[in-house]
Amino acid sequence: MPAKLPSTGLGNERSEWFRGHFDAAQEVLDLCASSGVPVTGKRLADIGCGDGIIDLGLVIKGSPAELVGYDLNPVDTDKLLAEAKAEEGITELPGELTFVQSQPERIPAEDESFDLVVTWSAFEHVADPEALLREIRRVLSADGALFLQLWPFYNSEHGTHLWEWFPDGFAQFTHSDAEITERIESDQASDPGWGAMMLSEYRALNRITLDDLGVAIERAGLRVVRLKLITNDCFIPASAAGTPLSTLAIGGVQLLAVPA
Ligand SMILES: C[S@@+](CC[C@H](N)C(=O)[O-])C[C@H]1O[C@@H](n2cnc3c(N)ncnc32)[C@H](O)[C@@H]1O
Known part of the structure; x- marks a missing residue:
């Protein structure tokens, strides 16, 4: 485990971003723990890991044997460490944490390399979700599990991801x-x-719905075993008439799936 210094804090929006993502790791761990999915000592991968903050949180809080973060873009580990130092007093990135660049439909790992694959806020950005889910199935062990978080779905209140300019949503x-x-x-x-x-x-958003995601998961050879919807009370604009209500109301999802 890396050494820790007293935290000084990044301040501003970047600090909020770091905290939100570092703490998101706990949500992954909580859903896994309450579903009997072990993390400690296990082999983890994160697909679409972005800047790697959630992965650092998962390693620090969950103590897996290893965690490989994959993304189409390389992770800036110097920036990750600098932010981790400012926010958490972490002086070196844990040895269990590595990052590897991947291709849109290819995770560069052997079959059955991982016990738990995590993906957070990535699947609405993936060009071909079913192809990537097949890859996830391939790299998962037979008794492994997938934790998938998607927020926000395209048709939902903040589905544009443009809340900074359109805070009212839709x-x-x-x-x-x-x-x-x-x-x-x-x-x-x-x-x-x-x-x-x-x-x-x-x-570039793929506009996937929860039902589309369910079909893609099934076609990839996985079976959903736990489903937690992320939803909130919202006003529906007249221009959304004709859009299925469930797609307007379901903001996001956290789910667990296992090999079928
Ligand atoms: C909105 S970011 C989320 C990043 C991180 N999970 C987070 O919550 O901060 C979505 C990420 O998915 C990555 N991505 C999109 N398609 C991908 C694919 N096919 N394979 C791996 N990563 C992908 C993007 O490069 C981007 O970094």
């Missing part, structure tokens, strides 16, 4: 693509690079 129904673009591009308060990146992420 902009995908109430605004045209041109209006969305105009609002983000004319925003003087935020970094233009950030706005452009968020716009491109919005356009």
Whole structure:
């Protein structure tokens, strides 16, 4: 376990981001613990690991034998360590934690390499969810499990991921693509690079629904054994008429699946 210094804190939004993600690891661990899925001493992978903060949290809080974080983009471990030092007083990244760059439909690992595969806030961004789920099935051991968190689903209140510009939600129904673009591009308060990146992420969302996800999981040879919906009270705009209510109301999901 790495040494710890007194925490100084990053301050500002980045601190909130770090805390939110570091603490998200506990949600993974809690759902696993209450489902009888062991983590301590096990081989873990995280698919679509982003900046690796959740993975650091999982290793520190869950003590797996190893955790490999995979993403299409390389993880900046210097930045991860600097933030971990500021927020948690961590002076070196744990040896159990590594990061590997992956391809859209290829996880570079042997068959049955992992006991638990985790994925958090990634599956709405994946170009071909079923193909990636097949890869996850391939790298999972026969008695392994998949923990999948997806928030927010495209049709739900904050499904655009653009809450910074559309805090009332449902902009995908109430605004045209041109209006969305105009609002983000004319925003003087935020970094233009950030706005452009968020716009491109919005356009690339795969628009998967919970039912689509269920079908893809089943076709990939996995079976859902636990389902926790993330939902909240919301006002539905008239322009969403005709959209299935369940897809408007289900904001996200945490689920566990096992080999079928
Ligand atoms: C919104 S980020 C979430 C990152 C991290 N899990 C988090 O919660 O901060 C989605 C990530 O999924 C990654 N991603 C998208 N498609 C992927 C794929 N087919 N395989 C691996 N990673 C993928 C993206 O590169 C991006 O880093």
